[in-house]
Amino acid sequence: MMSTQPVTNKTSLWLIIFASLCGICGLCIIISYASDAMSSVQTSLLPPEAQFEKTIEKTLGESNRNVKRLSELQYNATNGQLIIKWALNDNLSTGLVKRGAMLDISNVLKYISQNDVPYPYQQVSFYGSFPLVDAFGNSSEQQVVVAYYSKNTIEKIQWDNFITDNIFIIADSVTLHPAIDQ
Numbered sequence: 001m002m003s004t005q006p007v008t009n010k011t012s013l014w015l016i017i018f019a020s021l022c023g024i025c026g027l028c029i030i031i032s033y034a035s036d037a038m039s040s041v042q043t044s045l046l047p048p049e050a051q052f053e054k055t056i057e058k059t060l061g062e063s064n065r066n067v068k069r070l071s072e073l074q075y076n077a078t079n080g081q082l083i084i085k086w087a088l089n090d091n092l093s094t095g096l097v098k099r100g101a102m103l104d105i106s107n108v109l110k111y112i113s114q115n116d117v118p119y120p121y122q123q124v125s126f127y128g129s130f131p132l133v134d135a136f137g138n139s140s141e142q143q144v145v146v147a148y149y150s151k152n153t154i155e156k157i158q159w160d161n162f163i164t165d166n167i168f169i170i171a172d173s174v175t176l177h178p179a180i181d182q
Contacts, residue, residue, distance in 0.1 A: 048118035049075075056084065059111050060104055064089045067141070071129070080122030080151075084108060088130045088144065094182050099164075101128050101145050101180070106164045113154050123172075124149045132179055144177035 046054065053073045060069040065087065072085035086104065091097045105126050112124060128145030150172050157170070168174045 052118050055111065055115075056108060059107050060086055061089075063087060065131075075119040075121065080120060082112075082117070082119055082121040082124045083127070084124065085127040085129070087141070088128045088180075090130075094180055097130060098176070098180050098182075102164050102167045104128070105145075105147060106162070106167045109149060109154055109157065109167075110159050113157060113159070122151050124151075124154065130177075130180065132177070142177070144180045146173075146175040147171045148173040 053070070056073060057070045063069045067087045069089075070084070070086050072083065074083040075081070076083065088097055088101050088104070091100055105128075108126075109124065112121075126145065126147045126149075127143055128147075129141045130144045131139045132142045132144070133139045147168065148171060153170060153172055168176070
């Protein structure tokens with residue numbers, strides 16, 4: 001015959017603590033899902049242009065330099081140019097900063113090519129900035145990447161097989177500041 005042990009106050013206390021923690025964790029999960037749902041609803045209520053800008057911000061990700069990643073998104077209806085100005089993230093080496101810029105451009109172009117864009121663009125122009133230090137030790141945010149991609153070029157990219165290292169090679173025009181082109 002099985003013996004049963006009485007439930008002690010200590011055991012009851014641990015059960016209550018455990019149940020409370022489970023309840024708190026469950027509540028946190030519910031709040032997180034509700035917050036994500038609210039964010040999606042708020043974004044979907046925005047005009048298409050604002051939704052597009054929010055998506056590009058999300059595609060670029062967070063800054064690791066305390067600057068806004070997407071500093072400007074413009075559309076010039078006269079020439080069909082979609083202009084994206086963004087701040088490059090810092091990294092361990094100049095080569096990795098450049099690689100980060102390549103990934104940023106690649107991710108944004110992939111999004112643009114695979115989704116509806118609220119602008120009838122003919123070209124996407126990227127202007128990337130990064131802090132540079134002059135001979136006197138003064139640091140300032142300067143343009144270090146300029147890359148242009150025509151709609152025709154973007155449509156040619158086969159994203160399933162595309163290698164990010166080629167993003168500057170396929171550009172219709174690209175200019176890299178010597179400080180980043182090492």
